[in-house]
Amino acid sequence: MTQDVVITFNAGSSSLRCGVFRLTGADPEPVGTFGIRGIPDRMVLTRRDMQAGTQDETTLPAPQSPERAHPEALGHMIERLDGIAGTYTIRAFAHRIVHGGADYAHPVRIDDDVMTHLKALEPLAPSHQPHNLRPIRRMRDHYPDVPQIACFDTAFHRTQPRLAQLFALPRALGDAGILRYGFHGLSYDYIAHRLERDYPDLARGRVIVAHLGHGVSLCALKDGQSIATTMGLTALDGMPMGQRCGTIDPGVVLHLIMDRGYSASEVRDMLYEESGLMGVSDISGEMNDLLASDDLHAAEAIDYFTYHFTRNVGALQATLGGVDAIVLTGGMGKYIPALRARLVDALAWMGIALDRDANAAGGPVLTTQDSRFPVxxxxxxxxxxxxxxAAGILDKG
Incomplete structure (x- = not known):
């Protein structure tokens, strides 16, 4: 007898992750993962069986061309999914969609109209949305009877007050959807529920969450809901990131196009792919590379990142009217204790101090007991x- 499962898809420009979750009637239970990293150049498949406690890696054949890398990666993933058919019945595919615009505040079942709407949002998330949509098309062709569910990074922030969403632009543009949407909502949703489960007193208070990955943003939570975030219409805004610029004077963009001869597409590529830590350091967009470097430009990029982290924390604290906790999450938050130390030390003005031993051990509490609030x-x-x-959509029938 097979077991019902949901397959999750988290597709990016250089990676593809699938999770296998058993539907138990309570919270979905993770039973395994498939992941491909190194797209398009050196594709490596990682497979993890959580029940057996095993993990293995396989180097995949080089793609026929860079343009074929993503379709071939999806082909490898489908082979693995077909291989579990005797053990599991796939009830739904759940896809991470970076941009849902103003119309999607909750997961939705994907049909042709939804796909048309999401494709129209590709210009607002050019580094993410096309990759998010590609697996949907492939899964709809290969598994035509299995529902496809879209879950949106923007949806969590739809609780923000109108003033937090507006730009000071002509009203007609705001009415047409030119608003601050915010991103990393799936991550913030998880942290809000985790706080509710493990730190209920904090969950009911004022919390700043920092999602520190290759993309970086901060979110102000009040009673578990988003009331402000650092990203805006696109995932370019806010904190400097690995290769994305973060907040920038719009006049710089106008100057580059009108006075320096850059085309709009050249500026777009610069802001998305050549800026951030990569741009400031001229070395790397990876924080670990910069921390390991003795180059002065690497040190300046780290200092720039830390400065803007502190500045954004201060702004969100003002929005919240105080702060009861700060949470660091995402890949850099989890795996780079040296960065955590720098960020906590930079917030000493808030009356907190780093517990060096706790930080080295990975927390969860990184600050000393006499700090004004925990990080x-x-x-x-x-x-x-x-x-x-996806489980929620299936339960509704």
Whole structure:
């Protein structure tokens, strides 16, 4: 007898992750993962069986061309999914969609109209949305009878007050959807639920969460809901990131196009792919590379990142009217204790102090007992939020 499962898809420009979640009637239970990293150049498949406690890696054949890398990666993933058919019955696919615009505040079942709407949002998330949509098309062709569910990074922030969403632009543009949407909502959703489960007093208070991955943003939570975030219409805004610029004077963009001869597409590529830590350091967009370097430009990029982290924390604290906790999450938050130390030390003005031993051990509490409030490191789990979203849709029938 097979077991019912949901398959989650988290597709990016250089990686593809699938989670297998058993539907138990309670919270979806993770039983395995498939992941391909190194797209398009050196594709490596990682397979993890959580029940057996095993993990293995396989180097995949080089793609026929860079343009074929993503379709071939999906082909490898389908082979593995077909291989579990004797053990599991796939009830739904749940897809992470970076941009849902103004119309999607909850997971939805994907049909042709939804796909048309999501494709129209590709210009607002050019580094993410096309990759998010590709597996949907492939899964709809290969598994035509299995529902496809979209879960949105923007949806969590739809609770923000109108003033937090507006730009100071002509009203007609705001009415047409030119608003601050915010991103990393699946991650923030997980952290909000984790706080509710493990730190209920904090969950009811004022919390700043920092999602520190290759993309970086901060979110102000009040009573578990988003009331402000650092990203805006696109995932370019806010904190400097690995290769994305973060907040920039719009006049710089106008100057580059009108006075320096850059085309709009050249500026777009610069802001998305050549800026951030990569741009400031001229070395790397990876924080570990910069921390390991003795180059002065690497040090300046780290200092720039830390400065803007502190500045954004201060702004969100003002929005909240105070702060009861800060949470660090995402890949850098989880795996780079040296960065955690720098960020907590930079917030000493708030009356907190780093517990060096706790930080080295990975927390979860990173600050000393006499700090005014705790700073926590809590790993996120976007795939679980995807599985919950799909399970909720299935429960509705």
């Amino acid at each position: 926590l490191m809590l790993p996120t789990d976007e795939e679980l939020i995807l599985a919950r979203g």
